[in-house]
Amino acid sequence: MSVSEILATYGDLYVQALLTTWRMTLISFVLAMLIAVVVTVMRVSPIRPLRMLGDFYVQVFRNIAGIALLIIIVYALPYLGVTLPYDICVIATTVLLGSAFGSEHFMSGINTIGVGQIEAARSIGLTFTQMLRLIVIPQALRSAVLPMTNLFIAIMLTTAIGSQVPLSPMELTGLVSYINTRSVGGIATFFISALGYVGTALVVGLVGNRIDKKARILR
């Protein structure tokens, strides 16, 4: 098929697919960040069981493959009495994975601050909450810009697992599979979807770099 043929036949589907990929990525990213914050708070807390639970969560979800997790959520959970809509399954997977990596980024952001600044904050009489608000959180956030940009892109790429379940509307990867199992779509069907991913990644990367340049802390 020529590009114009493809666009005439599947143009609308491509637009919908791009929007679906974007929507799932955005929702996943926001939820993943929220959970990452909670998990990170657990992991730095002085309460052992919470720490261990947080560490366990991160080790499980940073080491399991997206597909394996999605399959478990879609096919195994119903046997345990939990049946979720397909799009929720996909988002749950990306959120679980993304939050584990997000927490790792926050942890390394906190680590770069260094014990010295914490002691300095204490010795000028800042309370624990003041120290968090004025020293720890701002620095952890600012040094997390670039890793979080990469995480956003990684989450977008992970949403491609949506191609493994019937979604409506489909996302970019599922659409390529859909078109090519029904007709001989040719190389262009692949490149249009690829362009959607790469273009988004480039723009997000550019914005991330721009923000990072402003936010970066000289050390």
Add this chain to the structure above:
Amino acid sequence: MAEDHSRKSPEGPAPIIELRQVNKYFGKLHVLNNINLKVAKGEVLVVIGPSGSGKSTMCRAINRLETIDSGEILIEGKLLPQEGKQLAQVRAELGMVFQSFNLFAHKTILDNVTMGPIEVLGMSRGDAEKRAMALLERVGVAEQASKVPAQLSGGQQQRVAIARSLAMNPKAMLFDEPTSALDPEMINEVLAVMVELAQGGMTMVVVTHEMSFARRVADRVVFMADGEILEKGSPEEFFDHPQTARAKTFLESIQGH
């Protein structure tokens, strides 16, 4: 152990800092061994000793950056609080200068100095900045006020750190090896600020390897080794007539440099 004969009148005002039979262990290592020490108002106390002698740990214990296992630490006659707002308040009254400066990396020099006064003392930003600029002027880095720490030399950063402590109007200042991380040519600019502080009547506890500084400004020198205070005395007494063999070997090794 040399006894502390100076300023022992029980009727006098409570010492600003007092350590009573302080002990601390790192595992099996006895890092602070029955430490007794008083620092009077306006006194400049210099703590010296080989590395691993516990001098830094003692200095850091005074504002509870290190906990102790037994004994008491008193600030102006009151027990050092162990946590919470009370501890923060006492810390606000004790300045602390670290070996590695520890300036807040994401804040400008000016904001580093105003943070304590604004957040802890509740000063208005305008007043805090006026005061900060005066202090930065005093330590000679006023023209760097809008830069961030990483843009300054080590010596400049350490002077900012001193200004940051001074901004809290502390009752005493603790210096934990303030020149040990500095290149030789920057040591003097920091020491000059400290000499000026000492001459201005600031109460100071200084852990240092700078013997010339100790000789020049110390009211009293404390020598520590293996977690114990082995000698206390005036700089002249200590440097010219050390009592213990440990102190003698230590001083000889220093002079070897």
Add this chain to the structure above:
Amino acid sequence: MNTSGTTSMRDALYEAPGPKMRRKIRIWTIISAVAVAWLVYMIVNVFYVHGQLAPRYWSFFTRATTWRYLGQGFLGTVKVSLTAGAISLVLGLVFMLLRISSIKVLSWLARIVIEFFRGVPSLLLIYFFFLVIPQYGIKMSSFWMITLPVALAASGVLAEVFRAGVNAVPKGQTEAALSLGMSPFKVTHKIVLPQAIRFVIPSLISQLVVVVKDTTVAYVVSYPDLLQNGRVLITNYDALVSTYFVIAVIYILVNYLLNKAAIAVSRRTGAKIIR
């Protein structure tokens, strides 16, 4: 003695507790321990209530044949992972060398290729090899239909990892070698690359985790990897939950160990892990 250098930030954030804080921590430790135990109980209970703890779902894991079959699948995963890893290593190195070459056109082309493979999901590449390429009459075994796309996806990332490694080699060394009369080509191959590669070894190990994860879609092309063989087991024994559970644990353990290895090597050599 200064201990601050050795305490981790994680422990430094909360200072050594006083008596009140100690009590609070103790209380919350108990509460949260109970909560965690309850959570574990609830999860086990959900399995129990839905009959998933029944022996028939788990007993076949005591049979040697089950593990031999899973072992074969695991071998498939290892084969794909190592082959894809090796290919991506070579491609990544080539892409990086082109990327840093002084010939503008090559550098730009390499950049486009790198950004492309970094910005595209491996699944999309797999569908490309599985559905699109055969349309042009090219026949490929299922092994290559999974291995090649995984390798390509990894090569883009590896090119950037290698580039970071090259950048980490001090400029002075290049200058010193050039001043000794070595050709620029020789400098790159004899001085810069060996050091850069040593520097990125931990990162390469941790990238292997990504490769292993990417191979799990092998079932799309019906290649018998661990997950695919697991799916066969499921149809044989009608035991979906237990089988997926075991397979997930295997994947998690393998990747966990790979990550641990990367961290261990990085500690030993002092080289950072670049992602």
